[in-house]
Amino acid sequence: MSVAELIKKNRDKFIEENKKFIYNAAYKTCKRNLDWTNDEELSVALIAFNNACNSYSENKGNFFSYTAVIIKNSLIDFFRKSKNTPYLLFDDTSNEIDGDNYLDYKASITQYEIDVENQKRAEEIALFSKELARYKLSLNDLIKSSPSHVDTRSNLLNLALICSANEDILKYIKGKHLLPVSQIAMLTGLRKKYIEKWRRYLLTLILILSSDEYPYIKSYLNIKVGENNGG
Known part of the structure; x- marks a missing residue:
């Protein structure tokens, strides 16, 4: 079953099953441990994930690659608009997606998806x-x-x-x-x-x-x- 079909079938379940991915994507930008009950950054990431579910289509390439970009940029925009703007740095570390469920995500990207992302x-x-x-x-x-x-x-x-x-x-x-x-x-x-x-x-x-x-x-x-x- 494709990602689009999973989202359409039961979005709440799909989001719940991918909370680890959402956390890891937020962690990569914030570079600190986060708590679901206290940290607004995770709420921003969760909303960004849901928005990605709305805007995603197959011509945008791999869903998780696309969504990781959306979450990161949503957090950057959140920091930009926040009165308590944190200190930002350029990160020279690897930009790999974390999470045990997505260790093989690169292997799932087809040449077509790569070509589409390169075109974008x-x-x-x-x-x-x-x-x-x-x-x-x-x-x-x-x-x-x-x-x-x-x-x-x-x-x-x-x-x-x-x-x-x-x-x-x-x-x-x-x-x-x-x-x-x-x-x-x-x-x-x-x-x-x-x-x-x-x-x-x-x-x-x-x-x-x-x-x-x-x-x-x-x-x-x-x-x-x-x-x-x-x-």
Whole structure:
């Protein structure tokens, strides 16, 4: 029986049987132990799983691969909108799906599903490249302007997270296709020189984080929650 048929037959049972997968997908993003009765992150992941059941179709590839991306991006959006925004880091660890029930999930992905997912990624990159062009940017600019140190990349990621949750900054960016350096400096207390130095990279991150159009690109960022030593 296909995943679509299982969902249609008894969604509540399907969700209950996959709570371990939901937990593991949330854990991979949050990087800490979670509790079903206390942690809102698991509620977000559960809702994301249910939404994936609604939006999934076979042309989107393997269900669990697709859903893992949806859960991760839902949590990233949750962190972006939360007043108690956690500290985020770029994660260089493996992006394998955990869970004893899904150890063989890769083997279940057919070549057709791989081709479909690759096509979706290509379409998303093409869409993002088109948006970058409106800001006189390109993916090559992003590569060239990317910081070499992971700490700098993570600091800029968190700066982009703050900016992507600020309506005034987003309105300025979308309206003028420019980064409001002075406005960001006033909001964060950072020096204009620092913001200007990373202008292209920061603007690109804000465009990614503030949009729902780029689930695969967000997944490529390999974002995880870390400890903010600053308190």
